[in-house]
Amino acid sequence: MCGIIGILGKVQVAPRLVDALKRLEYRGYDSSGIATINEGHLSRRRAEGKLRCLEEVLEHSPISGTTGIGHTRWATHGAPTVLNAHPHIAGKVAVVHNGIIENYLELRAKIARQGAEIASDTDSEVVAHLVNAELGQGKAPENAVADVLPRLKGAFSLVFAFEGCDDMLIGARKGSPLAVGHGDGEMFLGSDAIALSPFTDRVTYLEEGDWVVLSHSGVAIRDADNQIVARPEARSSVSATLMDKGNYRHFMAKEIHEQPEVLGHTLSRYLDYGSKKTHVPGAEKIDFASLNRLQIAACGTAYYAAVVAKYWFEKYARLPVEIDIASEFRYREAPIGERDCALFISQSGETADTLASLRYCKQNGAVIAAVVNVPESTIAREADVIFPTIAGPEIGVASTKAFTCQLAVLASLAIQAGRARGTLSEEDAKGLVEQLAAIPNHAVKALRLEADIQKLAHSLSRASNVLYLGRGTNFPLALEGALKLKELSYIHAEGYAAGELKHGPIALIDENMPVIVIAPHDASFEKTLSNMQEVAARDGRIILVTDQAGADASDGVAENTIILAEMPSLIAPIIYALPVQMIAYHTAVFMGTDVDQPRNLAKSVTVE
Ligand code: F6R
Numbered sequence: 001m002c003g004i005i006g007i008l009g010k011v012q013v014a015p016r017l018v019d020a021l022k023r024l025e026y027r028g029y030d031s032s033g034i035a036t037i038n039e040g041h042l043s044r045r046r047a048e049g050k051l052r053c054l055e056e057v058l059e060h061s062p063i064s065g066t067t068g069i070g071h072t073r074w075a076t077h078g079a080p081t082v083l084n085a086h087p088h089i090a091g092k093v094a095v096v097h098n099g100i101i102e103n104y105l106e107l108r109a110k111i112a113r114q115g116a117e118i119a120s121d122t123d124s125e126v127v128a129h130l131v132n133a134e135l136g137q138g139k140a141p142e143n144a145v146a147d148v149l150p151r152l153k154g155a156f157s158l159v160f161a162f163e164g165c166d167d168m169l170i171g172a173r174k175g176s177p178l179a180v181g182h183g184d185g186e187m188f189l190g191s192d193a194i195a196l197s198p199f200t201d202r203v204t205y206l207e208e209g210d211w212v213v214l215s216h217s218g219v220a221i222r223d224a225d226n227q228i229v230a231r232p233e234a235r236s237s238v239s240a241t242l243m244d245k246g247n248y249r250h251f252m253a254k255e256i257h258e259q260p261e262v263l264g265h266t267l268s269r270y271l272d273y274g275s276k277k278t279h280v281p282g283a284e285k286i287d288f289a290s291l292n293r294l295q296i297a298a299c300g301t302a303y304y305a306a307v308v309a310k311y312w313f314e315k316y317a318r319l320p321v322e323i324d325i326a327s328e329f330r331y332r333e334a335p336i337g338e339r340d341c342a343l344f345i346s347q348s349g350e351t352a353d354t355l356a357s358l359r360y361c362k363q364n365g366a367v368i369a370a371v372v373n374v375p376e377s378t379i380a381r382e383a384d385v386i387f388p389t390i391a392g393p394e395i396g397v398a399s400t401k402a403f404t405c406q407l408a409v410l411a412s413l414a415i416q417a418g419r420a421r422g423t424l425s426e427e428d429a430k431g432l433v434e435q436l437a438a439i440p441n442h443a444v445k446a447l448r449l450e451a452d453i454q455k456l457a458h459s460l461s462r463a464s465n466v467l468y469l470g471r472g473t474n475f476p477l478a479l480e481g482a483l484k485l486k487e488l489s490y491i492h493a494e495g496y497a498a499g500e501l502k503h504g505p506i507a508l509i510d511e512n513m514p515v516i517v518i519a520p521h522d523a524s525f526e527k528t529l530s531n532m533q534e535v536a537a538r539d540g541r542i543i544l545v546t547d548q549a550g551a552d553a554s555d556g557v558a559e560n561t562i563i564l565a566e567m568p569s570l571i572a573p574i575i576y577a578l579p580v581q582m583i584a585y586h587t588a589v590f591m592g593t594d595v596d597q598p599r600n601l602a603k604s605v606t607v608e
Contacts, residue, residue: 001074001602002086002098003027004178006159006169006189007199008214009066014058017070020195021051026348026395026603027098027191028074031085034058035094035161036065042094042163046085050597067169069161071096074602077104078121088120090128092135092163093144097124098191099176100607102154127158135162142213145170146226149211155352155607159189172211176606177350177378180204180212180219182233187214192350193236193376203236205381236376250595252396252488256581259401260443263574265390266405267436270412276430276437278416282385286367288420292339294319295366297326297357299605301399301483302345302406305371307476308573309345309410316424316432317417326353327608330360338365345410346370347394347402348604349377356608358382371409373402387413396596397603398487400581403480404443407574411436435568439575445565446578450586453579456543456560457586463514466491467505467540469498470518471528473573477518477580484584487598489591498531509540516583517542517558518576521549522569532557545579 003024007013017034032054033046043063047053051072071086077100078084087094101107104123107130112118116129130151134144141162155175162168171178171189181188181196181203189212190196193203206212209224210231223229248254272279294313296306303325310321324332326344330353336342342361346354349372358379362368370383373391380386389405415432418424424432460466466485470478475497482495496505498517509515515535519528525546532542536557544550544558547566554561562579588595 001028001604001606003072003191003195004096004098004157004159004189005070005191005195006161006171006214007068008167008169008187008216010186011066012064013066013068014063016199017068018051018055018058019198020190021070021072023194023197024072024191025051025597026397027606028072028602029597030073030075030080031082032070032072033085033087034063034068034070035087035089036063036068037161037163037166038063038065040164040166042089042092042161044087044089044094046082048080048082048085065166067161067166069094069096069159069169076100076607077123084120084122086124088122088125088128090116090125091132093128093131094161095124095128095131096159097127097156098606099156100154101126101152101156103152107151127152131160141165141168141170145172145211157191167215169214170211171206171214173206174209178206180206180214182219185216187216187219189214193238197236197238201236202233204231204233207231238376250396252398252400252585252595255394255396255401256578256585257447258392259404259578260440260447262391262401262405263408263443264440266408267412267439269388269390270409271433271436273437276433278412278419278429278433280387280413280416282387283413283416285385286341286369288317288319288417290339291319291341292337294321295324295334295336295340295342295361296321296345297324297329297342297354298345299326299351299353301403301480302347304476304480304483305345305403305406305410307479308407308473309414311473312411312414313417316414317421318423319417319421324357326351326357330356336361336364336366340366341369342366343369343371344379344383345406346377346379347373347399349374349379350604350606352606352608355379355382371406373405397598397601398484398584404574404577407577408436408439411570411574432570435570438567439571442565442567442571442575443578446575449562449564449579450582452562453582454586456562457583458590460514460583460587461489461590463491463512465508465513466493467508467513467515468493468495468518469501469515469528469531470495471498471524472522473569474518474520474576477573477576480577481516481518481580481583484581485587487601488584488588488595489593490599491587498528501531501534506534506538509535509538511539511541514541514543516545518545518580519550520547520564520567520569520572520576521553522572525550525553529554529557545576
């Protein structure tokens with residue numbers, strides 16, 4: 001993970017580096033640092049903790065220069081300490097790194113034998129030592145970097161600055177993204193267009209194996225064979241304004257409350273309200289009628305969206321669907337071919353395992369589709385067709401509005417596929433479109449439950465373990481609820497298909513175990529009610545999230561009941577996601593955790 005930035009500018013660079021790092025904090029926020037070159041002299045400041053700690057260090061101990069590099073870290077190798085924070089300096093070279101140098105132990109042992117003094121526990125520092133050793137042989141910086149890059153195994157993006165070189169930065173990418181920004185007499189390097197957005201909207205994305213030498217007068221890009229190559233310059237549409245929380249205490253709260261609006265935006269891209277038909281731009285690139293199979297891979301919350309989608313594609317389009325956690329899929333050597341469509345779901349569009357899975361399927365000839373929230377992301381750029389979620393930037397680390405928008409896109413696509421395969425009549429498809437069109441209104445009503453949920457969250461914040469249960473398309477919501485609760489409040493939680501209860505988890509039930517049951521009064525409600533009885537018989541404390549009919553039918557089994565409006569089962573997993581998110585959010589607020597940036601996490605997971 002980690003966010004990196006390099007600036008060859010005309011004005012003092014330190015505040016600009018920090019500004020860029022603020023936009024990259026979603027990639028990691030456990031420590032940060034910058035280094036500048038001032039009249040040939042290399043200076044560095046680093047801090048443990050959030051970026052404001054680095055700002056404090058810089059206030060007391062400023063550094064000057066118009067050229068510099070910066071880094072915000074998500075620790076992989078070595079604890080989040082000042083010594084392990086980037087930039088790493090060895091002799092005349094400073095480096096910032098995103099990714100993992102897989103052969104660092106071997107390299108480290110070698111440079112230690114040659115007398116290098118290693119200051120950190122990181123894999124990244126070895127790169128600085130290797131380049132410095134080449135400089136020591138009298139090589140120019142670009143030749144030193146060119147000789148070191150082939151020795152690095154793993155995934156990385158790197159930016160180097162050199163003592164004595166105010167007019168040079170070198171960047172390299174293999175496996176992790178890096179973009180060049182073209183300014184007015186200034187040049188930039190950054191993990192993505194978001195980092196570059198305050199400085200320029202003219203961006204060149206480096207390709208795999210590329211490395212680049214920047215000076216004030218321009219840029220020279222070379223490929224992995226050291227041949228000069230031309231890479232296209234694009235206009236980035238990323239906004240330069242830093243997102244603010246509005247009147248909300250946290251980004252997550254704001255993002256939960258934005259859902260009626262962003263779901264409306266997303267649906268209006270995929271539904272034609274006049275004709276009551278789905279209209280999915282790009283769907284024509286997938287030959288649904290003769291498709292063999294849909295393979296979906298994603299991570300975390302996006303994977304749970306895939307689990308819901310499986311139910312929809314199978315039911316409405318009678319299309320066999322395989323779903324996989326991307327980190328497993330990428331190494332599974334799954335048979336996949338030209339008559340398959342591989343679909344990848346990702347808010348960031350940068351998740352390393354999802355991207356690797358995409359590339360595997362591409363090599364095997366499948367049509368590649370992606371549901372992404374960041375249209376300029378690597379996954380979006382490498383897919384044959386993208387179905388964007390119009391959720392707007394999601395800043396809170398825990399995914400909320402991106403998840404429900406992913407579901408809205410996937411439901412529209414499943415209906416479109418059903419029409420294309422002849423498994424859904426026009427009449428039935430219209431009925432489903434009407435149901436989807438009602439989502440924003442239902443979302444507004446669901447948000448009105450916040451005060452009740454807040455009270456409930458108070459008692460949940462005292463629990464050590466929580467179990468979530470659901471059936472059908474609400475089973476993935478149980479998984480999602482447990483994930484949200486544990487990542488935000490650090491309370492241990494597990495999600496289960498309600499029918500699985502008696503196959504093991506029931507042993508956990510006692511009077512201290514809250515069991516959150518997500519069960520609208522649908523065709524499987526009776527079955528879930530039996531599961532609730534089983535919990536109640538063992539003194540478990542049931543919190544039931546349901547509708548009025550469900551509340552009536554459950555008649556006192558639950559200790560607490562959250563009652564949503566009645567709605568068709570197609571849209572239930574989208575709307576029921578809102579109380580599930582609010583339960584986790586308010587529990588975390590009661591517990592005083594860092595809701596927007598929970599410990600150990602990052603918004604974009606660019607390492608495997
Ligand atoms: C949980 C969460 C993560 C992400 C996962 C995938 O709240 O946000 O589980 O869903 O890291 O990220 P994307 O969607 O960017 O590929």
